[in-house]
Amino acid sequence: MTTQKGAEALPLNTIIDGDCIEAMLALPEASVDLIFADPPYNLQLKGELHRPDNSRVDAVDDAWDQFSSFAAYDRFTQDWLKAARRLLKPHGAIWVIGSYHNIFRVGAALQDAGYWILNDVVWRKSNPMPNFRGKRLTNAHETMIWASKSEGAKYTFNYEALKALNEGIQMRSDWVLPICSGHERLKDAEGNKAHPTQKPVSLLHRVLVGSTNPGDVVLDPFFGSGTTGAVAKMLGRHWIGIERDASYREIAERRLSKTRKYDASALEVTAGKRQEPRIPFGQLVERGMLRPGEMLVNTRGQMAKVRADGTLIGDDIKGSIHQVGAHLEGAPSCNGWTYWHFRRDGKQVPIDVLRQQVRAELKGSRAN
Amino acid sequence: MTTQKGAEALPLNTIIDGDCIEAMLALPEASVDLIFADPPYNLQLKGELHRPDNSRVDAVDDAWDQFSSFAAYDRFTQDWLKAARRLLKPHGAIWVIGSYHNIFRVGAALQDAGYWILNDVVWRKSNPMPNFRGKRLTNAHETMIWASKSEGAKYTFNYEALKALNEGIQMRSDWVLPICSGHERLKDAEGNKAHPTQKPVSLLHRVLVGSTNPGDVVLDPFFGSGTTGAVAKMLGRHWIGIERDASYREIAERRLSKTRKYDASALEVTAGKRQEPRIPFGQLVERGMLRPGEMLVNTRGQMAKVRADGTLIGDDIKGSIHQVGAHLEGAPSCNGWTYWHFRRDGKQVPIDVLRQQVRAELKGSRAN
DNA sequence: CCTAGTGCTGAATCATACC
DNA sequence: TGGTATGATTCAGCACTAG
Numbered sequence: 001m002t003t004q005k006g007a008e009a010l011p012l013n014t015i016i017d018g019d020c021i022e023a024m025l026a027l028p029e030a031s032v033d034l035i036f037a038d039p040p041y042n043l044q045l046k047g048e049l050h051r052p053d054n055s056r057v058d059a060v061d062d063a064w065d066q067f068s069s070f071a072a073y074d075r076f077t078q079d080w081l082k083a084a085r086r087l088l089k090p091h092g093a094i095w096v097i098g099s100y101h102n103i104f105r106v107g108a109a110l111q112d113a114g115y116w117i118l119n120d121v122v123w124r125k126s127n128p129m130p131n132f133r134g135k136r137l138t139n140a141h142e143t144m145i146w147a148s149k150s151e152g153a154k155y156t157f158n159y160e161a162l163k164a165l166n167e168g169i170q171m172r173s174d175w176v177l178p179i180c181s182g183h184e185r186l187k188d189a190e191g192n193k194a195h196p197t198q199k200p201v202s203l204l205h206r207v208l209v210g211s212t213n214p215g216d217v218v219l220d221p222f223f224g225s226g227t228t229g230a231v232a233k234m235l236g237r238h239w240i241g242i243e244r245d246a247s248y249r250e251i252a253e254r255r256l257s258k259t260r261k262y263d264a265s266a267l268e269v270t271a272g273k274r275q276e277p278r279i280p281f282g283q284l285v286e287r288g289m290l291r292p293g294e295m296l297v298n299t300r301g302q303m304a305k306v307r308a309d310g311t312l313i314g315d316d317i318k319g320s321i322h323q324v325g326a327h328l329e330g331a332p333s334c335n336g337w338t339y340w341h342f343r344r345d346g347k348q349v350p351i352d353v354l355r356q357q358v359r360a361e362l363k364g365s366r367a368n
Numbered sequence: 369m370t371t372q373k374g375a376e377a378l379p380l381n382t383i384i385d386g387d388c389i390e391a392m393l394a395l396p397e398a399s400v401d402l403i404f405a406d407p408p409y410n411l412q413l414k415g416e417l418h419r420p421d422n423s424r425v426d427a428v429d430d431a432w433d434q435f436s437s438f439a440a441y442d443r444f445t446q447d448w449l450k451a452a453r454r455l456l457k458p459h460g461a462i463w464v465i466g467s468y469h470n471i472f473r474v475g476a477a478l479q480d481a482g483y484w485i486l487n488d489v490v491w492r493k494s495n496p497m498p499n500f501r502g503k504r505l506t507n508a509h510e511t512m513i514w515a516s517k518s519e520g521a522k523y524t525f526n527y528e529a530l531k532a533l534n535e536g537i538q539m540r541s542d543w544v545l546p547i548c549s550g551h552e553r554l555k556d557a558e559g560n561k562a563h564p565t566q567k568p569v570s571l572l573h574r575v576l577v578g579s580t581n582p583g584d585v586v587l588d589p590f591f592g593s594g595t596t597g598a599v600a601k602m603l604g605r606h607w608i609g610i611e612r613d614a615s616y617r618e619i620a621e622r623r624l625s626k627t628r629k630y631d632a633s634a635l636e637v638t639a640g641k642r643q644e645p646r647i648p649f650g651q652l653v654e655r656g657m658l659r660p661g662e663m664l665v666n667t668r669g670q671m672a673k674v675r676a677d678g679t680l681i682g683d684d685i686k687g688s689i690h691q692v693g694a695h696l697e698g699a700p701s702c703n704g705w706t707y708w709h710f711r712r713d714g715k716q717v718p719i720d721v722l723r724q725q726v727r728a729e730l731k732g733s734r735a736n
Numbered sequence: 737c738c739t740a741g742t743g744c745t746g747a748a749t750c751a752t753a754c755c
Numbered sequence: 756t757g758g759t760a761t762g763a764t765t766c767a768g769c770a771c772t773a774g
């Protein structure tokens with residue numbers, strides 16, 4: 001283990017009370033191996049939102065997420081990124097997580113500050129909140145940026161460890177992980193969530209296994225509920241948190257005091273179940289395996305036409321392959337995959353053959 | 369079909385030869401429904417960039433040169449985004465695709481130009497190129513940004529069609545689609561790929577089905593191999609391409625001349641209830657489908673009486689079917705059509721059934 | 737003990753036609 | 756133009772209860 005200049009002043013494995021920029025300026029330069037940052041997203045939410053069942057969505061409307069303008073947010077971002085870069089060892093690296101509200105500004109600021117982007121990594125949420133009003137796509141992912149201190153700088157990357165985490169296949173830039181919920185989600189005395197945006201252990205586990213080594217110093221300038229610290233401690237890394245909110249510090253302190261090194265129990269979440277991926281019929285149309293306008297036929301010779309959105313239209317019914325099949329049979333349900341056939345080389349082939357082709361392709365690129 | 373100001377000058381379904389910014393400035397403003405853009409992002413590579421004064425950038429690891437490179441790319445991005453925004457109709461929208469090299473700068477520039485981000489969408493490649501040296505994560509995705517012309521502006525979103533494409537489940541912001549390869553990949557005379565970054569048809573299919581309607585005008589200012597035009601033509605949308613490279617124009621021309629539109633009935637897409645004509649509840653009373661004095665009941669057995677003017681009166685409240693329902697539920701809103709039931713043949717039937725009868729009648733009379 | 741069913745929740749930029 | 760009234764809209768996972 002190397003001795004580093006000023007390292008004796010590093011308050012290892014503690015939570016610093018204060019503003020993240022001031023606190024970082026007070027720490028010795030070039031002393032940290034990895035920074036993981038979950039800054040405010042600047043969501044800019046306006047009114048209230050209700051689910052179709054009329055329950056109210058508990059939005060992130062905390063004061064710490066409010067900025068007067070993009071310019072103000074940019075200034076804040078530039079300032080903390082600069083202070084963070086000063087703290088990094090020459091071979092250190094940074095991860096920043098965000099959503100479309102802020103991540104583009106953060107990414108540009110990272111590049112402008114001299115960091116060198118190594119990957120952008122997409123956290124694909126297996127259970128995101130739907131878009132209740134049907135006005136946009138389900139916002140089902142967040143974006144992380146992984147960057148080294150400067151172009152050409154060395155950085156830690158445990159390729160084999162991540163490959164092993166991924167069942168022997170090279171780890172990709174998209175990670176499918178569930179959001180933090182259930183028992184993992186910290187609650188306050190009243191049973192409400194203790195922090196509005198607690199990150200899952202599984203996410204930090206993958207970050208720290210992939211880009212740090214045991215004994216490294218990991219800093220989180222927006223410590224919040226302390227997931228970064230907890231995972232660092234479990235994995236035998238040193239950690240430093242900065243948090244200005246007393247109630248967040250309190251729950252993080254309690255959490256860290258109960259966390260044990262190599263406590264793998266919280267990781268069971270990561271080992272997600274693996275099942276046959278669901279292939280929507282529409283994907284066959286998008287991929288050109290079936291053309292809009294093409295006719296499908298059942299075993300009795302009845303026909304239906306494929307539409308551009310992956311629905312079928314028959315004589316007096318339109319809907320999914322299953323719905324139209326059920327209607328023609330007068331049955332409550334129908335497996336459209338085996339019911340419908342298309343013509344190829346003069347023969348009738350069930351469309352399920354096409355689904356299997358897609359599955360085979362996906363299997364080749366499995367992972368996650 | 370509506371006549372639009374300056375539309376006679378729109379060169380529909382052609383490829384414009386020239387620089388994208390100049391070409392866009394020459395087109396009539398507010399004339400385009402959708403822009404799909406796949407801008408170049410190799411400008412920051414060594415030797416291809418010029419400083420503002422047009423002197424060449426060579427030492428890329430020099431901090432100033434790096435900044436200069438980004439600045440030049442930013443200026444280029446701002447310029448074409450501004451020209452593009454001028455072309456958009458007030459309810460138009462834009463899609464931009466990129467990778468971590470450029471997408472953060474593009475996203476920030478979009479926001480700064482006044483566009484309003486609706487979603488960022490991750491194209492998750494099912495068969496990406498692996499990272500051969502094992503130095504980083506497999507770069508397995510690209511990012512698209514979907515934005516309206518300004519905050520609060522309307523935009524086209526075919527929610528039900530995308531939901532149908534995804535077999536009845538709301539479409540998410542992460543799309544798993546294969547890269548363009550095999551027969552779909554255009555080859556030149558020597559059998560080499562004709563364009564380095566040809567986008568797959570499946571990607572554009574989803575974009576155009578989701579955010580345009582038949583007859584819309586779709587512009588691609590970086591036309592390349594012409595995937596945008598080809599899919600637009602297949603889907604019965606008008607298209608305009610801008611491309612300055614003669615060899616790309618040539619392969620795109622050939623491609624478009626061979627592309628055929630799907631038949632019209634296949635282009636019809638699942639529509640939502642919002643498209644249905646509005647039926648005032650009072651009309652059911654006028655038509656004698658419900659009698660004044662008749663009692664409606666909710667699922668909890670609570671009753672309200674129908675009045676001659678189409679309002680309801682309950683124990684302590686009178687008003688519309690929606691208002692009385694919301695009051696009884698203590699909810700911010702209520703859909704009275706599904707909330708209230710009437711008795712027919714001893715069974716409780718939602719009044720929405722009556723509305724559907726009226727709509728069916730209207731549809732029949734309109735056809736005559 | 738297991739299974740089925742209910743209820744709750746998650747970083748959300750989540751209306752629009754009509755008068 | 757703004758104010759008002761209509762009425763459309765959700766997926767996965769976990770905790771808990773009932774049987």
